[in-house]
Amino acid sequence: MAPKNWEYSWGPNCHDLENTGDLSTILRKSCPSNSDRHHRSLRLSAPGFWVLHFAKRNHFPFRPVPLLPSSAAAAVATAAGTHRPAPAQLTSKWRSDRGKGKKEGRIGERDVVPVRVLPPVAGLPETGGILVKGIYELWGEGDSYEELEDVIKNYPDERKLPYLTSESTFRITVDSFGKVISFQEQNERIQSLTYIPFKGRVNLRNPEHKFWLMETDDYGANNGLPPVVKKRIFFGREVGSADRKLLPTYQLKSRTYLGPTAMDAEMAFLMANQAMVKPGKLVYDPFVGTGSILIAAAHFGAMTMGADIDIRVVRDGRGPDCNVWSNFKQYGLPMPIGLLRADNNLPPWRPGLKEVFDAIICDPPYGVRAGGRKSGGRKLLKGVVGPYTVPDDKRTDHIPSTAAYSLVECVHDLLDIAAKMLILNGRLVFFYPVLREDESAENHFPEHPCFILVSASEQILSSRYSRVLLTMVKRGPYTKEIEEAARLKHLEFKENHLKWMEDGNLHSAVFSPGESVCVVEGDTKVSKETKPKYRGKYV
Amino acid sequence: MRLLTHNMLSSNIKGVINGFPLGIVVEKVIEKPVEMNPDFLKNMFAKIEWKALVDASRSMGYTELPEQADSSMLDSVDFLQRFHHALLELHLEEGALVCPETGRKFPVNKGIPNMLLHEDEV
Numbered sequence: 001m002a003p004k005n006w007e008y009s010w011g012p013n014c015h016d017l018e019n020t021g022d023l024s025t026i027l028r029k030s031c032p033s034n035s036d037r038h039h040r041s042l043r044l045s046a047p048g049f050w051v052l053h054f055a056k057r058n059h060f061p062f063r064p065v066p067l068l069p070s071s072a073a074a075a076v077a078t079a080a081g082t083h084r085p086a087p088a089q090l091t092s093k094w095r096s097d098r099g100k101g102k103k104e105g106r107i108g109e110r111d112v113v114p115v116r117v118l119p120p121v122a123g124l125p126e127t128g129g130i131l132v133k134g135i136y137e138l139w140g141e142g143d144s145y146e147e148l149e150d151v152i153k154n155y156p157d158e159r160k161l162p163y164l165t166s167e168s169t170f171r172i173t174v175d176s177f178g179k180v181i182s183f184q185e186q187n188e189r190i191q192s193l194t195y196i197p198f199k200g201r202v203n204l205r206n207p208e209h210k211f212w213l214m215e216t217d218d219y220g221a222n223n224g225l226p227p228v229v230k231k232r233i234f235f236g237r238e239v240g241s242a243d244r245k246l247l248p249t250y251q252l253k254s255r256t257y258l259g260p261t262a263m264d265a266e267m268a269f270l271m272a273n274q275a276m277v278k279p280g281k282l283v284y285d286p287f288v289g290t291g292s293i294l295i296a297a298a299h300f301g302a303m304t305m306g307a308d309i310d311i312r313v314v315r316d317g318r319g320p321d322c323n324v325w326s327n328f329k330q331y332g333l334p335m336p337i338g339l340l341r342a343d344n345n346l347p348p349w350r351p352g353l354k355e356v357f358d359a360i361i362c363d364p365p366y367g368v369r370a371g372g373r374k375s376g377g378r379k380l381l382k383g384v385v386g387p388y389t390v391p392d393d394k395r396t397d398h399i400p401s402t403a404a405y406s407l408v409e410c411v412h413d414l415l416d417i418a419a420k421m422l423i424l425n426g427r428l429v430f431f432y433p434v435l436r437e438d439e440s441a442e443n444h445f446p447e448h449p450c451f452i453l454v455s456a457s458e459q460i461l462s463s464r465y466s467r468v469l470l471t472m473v474k475r476g477p478y479t480k481e482i483e484e485a486a487r488l489k490h491l492e493f494k495e496n497h498l499k500w501m502e503d504g505n506l507h508s509a510v511f512s513p514g515e516s517v518c519v520v521e522g523d524t525k526v527s528k529e530t531k532p533k534y535r536g537k538y539v
Numbered sequence: 540m541r542l543l544t545h546n547m548l549s550s551n552i553k554g555v556i557n558g559f560p561l562g563i564v565v566e567k568v569i570e571k572p573v574e575m576n577p578d579f580l581k582n583m584f585a586k587i588e589w590k591a592l593v594d595a596s597r598s599m600g601y602t603e604l605p606e607q608a609d610s611s612m613l614d615s616v617d618f619l620q621r622f623h624h625a626l627l628e629l630h631l632e633e634g635a636l637v638c639p640e641t642g643r644k645f646p647v648n649k650g651i652p653n654m655l656l657h658e659d660e661v
Contacts (some may be wrong), residue, residue: 280579303579305544334573337627338544341653346661350549350559350652356586439627 008448023108051489096257136212136236148233149195164196164235169203172210177216190212193235250295256330257322259290259313260459263363267459267469269295274455274471275359275429277302284357286344286364286417289313291324291336298333302358307342309373314339344413345374345405349421361419361429364406374405407433409493411446416486419450422479428472434458435465450476540631542595546587548652550638550645552660560591562637563598564644580623585627597627604639626634629654 139160140151145483163170172193174186181189192214196240200209238296251263252258263271271293277283279301285293288306290313298304306324308314317323342348344364365373393529418428445453451472460466550558593604603621605612611617635644636652643660646653 081628280576280582282579282583303576309655311651311653311655315649315653335571337541338547340540340544340548341651341655343655346551346656348548348551350547350588353547353586356547356583374559 011474092461103188135239136234137239138234138236138429141232141234143231143233145189145192145233148235152196152235160196163209164198164200166199167201168209169199169207170198170200170209171202171204171207172211172213175212175214177214181215189215197318212236232273250299252292253410255292255327257290257317257324257327258362259292261363261365262290263292263296265292268293269299271361271429271469272300272302274469275361275427278361281358282356283361284421285362286342286347286360287362288324288336288339290317291327293363294336295327295331295333296363297359298328298336299331303334306336306340307340307344307347309341313343326424343374344417345409347413347417349417354420355423355424355426359419359425359427359429360414360422362414363431364410364414365405366410366433374409412486412489412493415446415448415451416490419448419474419482419486424474424476424477426474428470428474430470431467432470433465433467434461434499436463445470448472449482450474450478540647540650541627542592542599542629542631543583543587544652545595545631545636546592546626548636548654550636550640550643551654552606552638552643552656553640555638555640555658559639560588560594560639561645562639563595563631564635564637565599565631566633566635567631568599569632570628571630573623575620575623577613577619580619580626581610583626584608584610584613586621592625596629599629599631601625601629623647 101533109266136302137159140148142148142151143146161382172190174181174189193213212235214236216232243509247266250269252262252265272283275283277297277300281302283294283297283302283304285291285297285304285306288294291304291306294304294306306314317326320326324339325335340348400450414430418426424429428451445456445468453470453472454476455469455471457469458466459469486519490501545561545563548559548561551556589608593606594634596602601624604625605618608618608622608640630650631647632650634647636647636654637644
């Protein structure tokens with residue numbers, strides 16, 4: 001069941017890496033063959049293992065994937081995936097835990113994942129992989145301090161001694177997962193490392209070399225998270241650490257202007273990572289709201305544009321110093337180059353405009369947390385025939401009514417706009433809701449002939465539903481045929497909108513669109529192929 | 540609203556065939572300096588409808604853009620600066636965008652164009 005999703009995450013990812021640069025190729029070649037993983041002892045003593053320390057336990061499924069965007073980071077993720085398939089396996093295991101009450105554990109070990117990579121990736125965390133707290137050259141690991149000692153002693157001197165010279169300064173930090181180690185215990189553990197010939201001076205504040213002793217322990221179930229099965233100790237030298245400081249800076253609680261569905265700062269950065277946002281790129285959010293996603297994109301140097309159907313949000317905010325603009329000002333970021341009020345269902349882009357955005361990042365309103373709205377659709381009074389008209393004298397200040405926007409239509413519009421407006425190889429990153437109760441049904445994510453899905457990362461929101469962060473790359477041109485098929489689909493949605501909305505409540509329209517939606521047989525082959533498939537049903 | 544945005548928008552009222560370019564009714568124009576990014580400009584140049592940009596910048600009171608432009612001019616710093624100024628530094632703060640076919644005005648307040656259609660225009 002579940003692994004189906006994760007094949008998406010891992011299979012196509014590797015494919016995606018084909019184009020991400022030389023480094024990943026080098027690294028992939030340097031990865032040991034699969035058979036290597038059976039020779040654990042060999043692995044442990046071989047030089048060149050590195051430890052990735054992931055930052056947060058509650059983002060398990062996101063971890064390997066957000067590493068992908070930069071080529072260096074991508075290479076690490078591949079290395080982790082091919083050398084030690086643990087991340088993928090563990091993710092599957094972890095997924096099978098949920099909902100069924102199974103406790104398979106092991107996952108906690110993923111806080112520290114040894115991977116074999118080459119030194120050039122030392123700068124990795126600075127490239128934007130914010131989920132990686134640090135990268136360490138692994139000098140040894142073991143189930144006990146005795147085993148650790150043996151392994152470290154066997155680690156080649158030529159890799160150790162340059163960092164232990166008498167002129168150098170160093171620091172050893174003890175870090176533990178799942179339990180608190182007292183200051184005294186920390187000291188004892190550091191003292192026990194005397195078999196490593198440290199010759200340099202200790203400097204706690206600004207050392208040249210930082211060493212880390214990391215310990216995971218069997219502490220049973222922990223705050224509802226899967227338990228770590230057994231104790232494991234790692235010792236390594238820090239080669240890079242992440243700028244996690246940007247998260248407190250951007251955290252929502254200190255942001256002036258917030259909406260009810262503002263994107264969590266860390267998630268917004270992950271989304272921008274996924275979209276490969278870089279300086280000078282143009283990033284668009286069609287559901288901009290208070291701008292929380294574009295703030296992350298602007299932090300990474302992108303030019304930003306946003307639209308929203310609610311003019312109060314984009315134009316007025318809560319006053320002159322509490323609006324979307326002031327949010328950018330608060331962080332000293334460049335303002336969006338354009339904000340407008342527009343309807344994603346009827347976007348006001350000029351005909352012929354295409355391939356302008358490098359990335360589209362959004363959290364569409366699916367009617368789960370905030371209901372989506374689109375133009376028009378005021379229900380005619382009974383007996384009234386003919387279209388709704390606005391009296392001429394009321395036009396100027398008229399506030400147009402909006403209609404509910406169903407998930408299928410919303411996704412259709414988003415994919416169509418993205419297919420048209422993204423440059424080739426541009427990225428579409430968005431959240432897609434899934435019901436968790438529906439374990440038997442395989443989740444089918446929206447598809448489009450212009451896009452390939454490169455990753456799907458689930459974030460559980462409640463016992464009932466979760467949302468999946470989908471990352472798609474535009475690989476095909478937006479052809480006339482695709483455009484025509486999308487236009488027909490748009491008309492079909494429009495014609496049947498009222499009927500579908502009346503047929504059932506919004507929730508069922510969101511979560512089981514297959515029932516009430518009929519298919520207009522496409523007369524061309526393309527329109528047949530473009531028929532979006534949601535949760536296994538044609539709509 | 541910057542003229543880059545203006546250059547991307549059209550009137551999408553039902554039945555309108557030529558909704559581009561939108562006319563500009565100016566009530567208030569402001570200038571906001573933006574750091575120039577030549578790569579971004581070169582990239583955008585290919586996507587821009589030049590005549591629409593020239594006309595729009597004139598209606599905003601900026602007349603320094605040449606009538607015709609081609610990509611060879613992007614090597615000129617002087618040209619880039621003018622292009623940059625017209626595209627990204629001129630803001631229509633208050634005013635309206637006018638549908639060239641129907642005359643319908645889309646209001647622009649606090650720099651945000653309101654492109655939402657009325658019920659009978661959808």
